[in-house]
Amino acid sequence: MAFESSEIQTLIDLGLTSVQARVYLTLTRYGPSKITSISKQSKIARPDVYRTLSKLHELSLVEQMVETPIRFRAIPIEKGVEALLHRKTQEYEILKKDSELLLNAFSSKENTKEIQTEDSLFVLIPKKEAVIKRQIEAVQETKKSIDVVLSWNRFYHGTELFDQHYKKAIDRKVYVRFIVENPPSEKLKDEALSTHNNDFCKMRFIKENPKAVQDYKSGIKESLNFLIGKVMQKTNKRADFKTAREVLEKLIL
Numbered sequence: 253m254a255f256e257s258s259e260i261q262t263l264i265d266l267g268l269t270s271v272q273a274r275v276y277l278t279l280t281r282y283g284p285s286k287i288t289s290i291s292k293q294s295k296i297a298r299p300d301v302y303r304t305l306s307k308l309h310e311l312s313l314v315e316q317m318v319e320t321p322i323r324f325r326a327i328p329i330e331k332g333v334e335a336l337l338h339r340k341t342q343e344y345e346i347l348k349k350d351s352e353l354l355l356n357a358f359s360s361k362e363n364t365k366e367i368q369t370e371d372s373l374f375v376l377i378p379k380k381e382a383v384i385k386r387q388i389e390a391v392q393e394t395k396k397s398i399d400v401v402l403s404w405n406r407f408y409h410g411t412e413l414f415d416q417h418y419k420k421a422i423d424r425k426v427y428v429r430f431i432v433e434n435p436p437s438e439k440l441k442d443e444a445l446s447t448h449n450n451d452f453c454k455m456r457f458i459k460e461n462p463k464a465v466q467d468y469k470s471g472i473k474e475s476l477n478f479l480i481g482k483v484m485q486k487t488n489k490r491a492d493f494k495t496a497r498e499v500l501e502k503l504i505l
Contacts, residue, residue: 275305277294
């Protein structure tokens, strides 16, 4: 009998591994069983079943029956889930106390004030979706200006998610500047400019290499050399190096 992926995932969320979840579910479905039978029904190799049963026994989810041949049985699923939930709750309480100790220790340090975002001149928005919450918090906390460097695709698809937060920042007199990769059409560019250009919001478009621009603005000065190299490549090395640097610095700033 195959197990529902949701059943296995629930047990994984409760702290078991995938193999442990499958062995435990096998015993709850088929009742007391020998290792050979467990291996066959769960489609897990016998050596792995041996190791898994030992761990499940430590967790009080499986019992070894005193008989020959040796068989194993699972405690009822209701009690098993209850035990795992209790274990998770204990882990959470320990983690909560440790977190409170960490925050108390951190807040007592004198250098904490030096990293407050409210004194920042600008915030460069990170790329990964995993930090969307941090991105929104950065926009909400910034007091002076925000520089947002994006590819066109990320700007276009992120507008609905972030625009409301940028508008609130602008209402607070925070200066917002977008540096965005050129869109695929002039119509899209005009639409973007019509909604993102006012006294406290400006937008500039660059044809390529927005990542290098973002790196330079975040302090990686070597990225400017990369951009100068691109200028030299486009002009067949006819551009003056010093002039190219000065122009790029003005455009980026």
